[in-house]
Amino acid sequence: MSKLISKVAVITGGNSGIGLGIAQEFKNEGAVGAIVGRNQETLASASAQLGDTFIAINADVTNLTDLERVFKETAEKFGKIDVIVANAGGGAIGTVADTTEADYDKAMDLNLKSVYFTVQKALPYMNDGGSIILIGSNAAHRAYSSFSLYGAAKAAVIYLAKGFSGDLLARKIRANVITPGTTDTPAFDKFVPAEQIEAVKKHYAGVMPIGRIGQPSDIGKTAVFLASDDSSFMLGAELLVDGGMTYLA
Ligand code: NDP
Numbered sequence: 001m002s003k004l005i006s007k008v009a010v011i012t013g014g015n016s017g018i019g020l021g022i023a024q025e026f027k028n029e030g031a032v033g034a035i036v037g038r039n040q041e042t043l044a045s046a047s048a049q050l051g052d053t054f055i056a057i058n059a060d061v062t063n064l065t066d067l068e069r070v071f072k073e074t075a076e077k078f079g080k081i082d083v084i085v086a087n088a089g090g091g092a093i094g095t096v097a098d099t100t101e102a103d104y105d106k107a108m109d110l111n112l113k114s115v116y117f118t119v120q121k122a123l124p125y126m127n128d129g130g131s132i133i134l135i136g137s138n139a140a141h142r143a144y145s146s147f148s149l150y151g152a153a154k155a156a157v158i159y160l161a162k163g164f165s166g167d168l169l170a171r172k173i174r175a176n177v178i179t180p181g182t183t184d185t186p187a188f189d190k191f192v193p194a195e196q197i198e199a200v201k202k203h204y205a206g207v208m209p210i211g212r213i214g215q216p217s218d219i220g221k222t223a224v225f226l227a228s229d230d231s232s233f234m235l236g237a238e239l240l241v242d243g244g245m246t247y248l249a
Pocket of ligand 1: 012014015016037040062088091135136138184188
């Protein structure tokens, strides 16, 4: 039986990569709702792939007025909201020697502040008993050069799942976090010259304990579990979905 029948979900960054993978798995399980991003072209293409189940909302998750509009529009279209996926994030590469204050603010705005306020602005429209899913990263656990700001923000996101769950106990809204390892998305492609992408992916697959890099559907299926009643006893938890790369590679 479909696990998310009649659930209404909002997925930030649902127009690309992991977010789109989550939206596709949610759709397969009967959910409806909204995907949120800034790029009109990828929003339109994702929306076409999802049929009429998810509306596309053009908004910047670092802008609090935009976030208020996202949840108001979704609630007006579908009624109350059951599931929030704070997925939009990324970028923020640089060593401590060459990072500027502006780089710092940009990294934290996208990877931490936006997550906090996505949840805050969703709350007035969320059903009691709903599910909040945050997307962290295995970079919170493993040292990588040039990833200190990104990893620090993602480590804080892991705490937010616990803190939010504590704040929302009276409403029985559960917050949990998925920490993906290397996953095959357009973000991954951005760091590698086009002609080397296949070779680099092959190399990564070779060093991954499980023998392949992650796919957005791997994260999507985990998000279905956290959105569904199957995980009703889980709050403040982290699910590491990394093919073993964090602790076994
Ligand atoms: P993509 O670049 O494919 O997708 C990122 C998404 O976030 C896009 O849909 C983008 O849409 C959206 N986004 C970015 N900035 C904003 C903004 N200011 N406002 C609204 N939307 C925004 O990346 P991934 O799918 O790889 O990443 C998704 C999440 O997974 C991120 O949080 C990332 O840190 C995390 N992650 C990814 C891993 C990987 O290996 N791919 C590993 C671990 C974690 P638009 O450009 O239209 O705004």
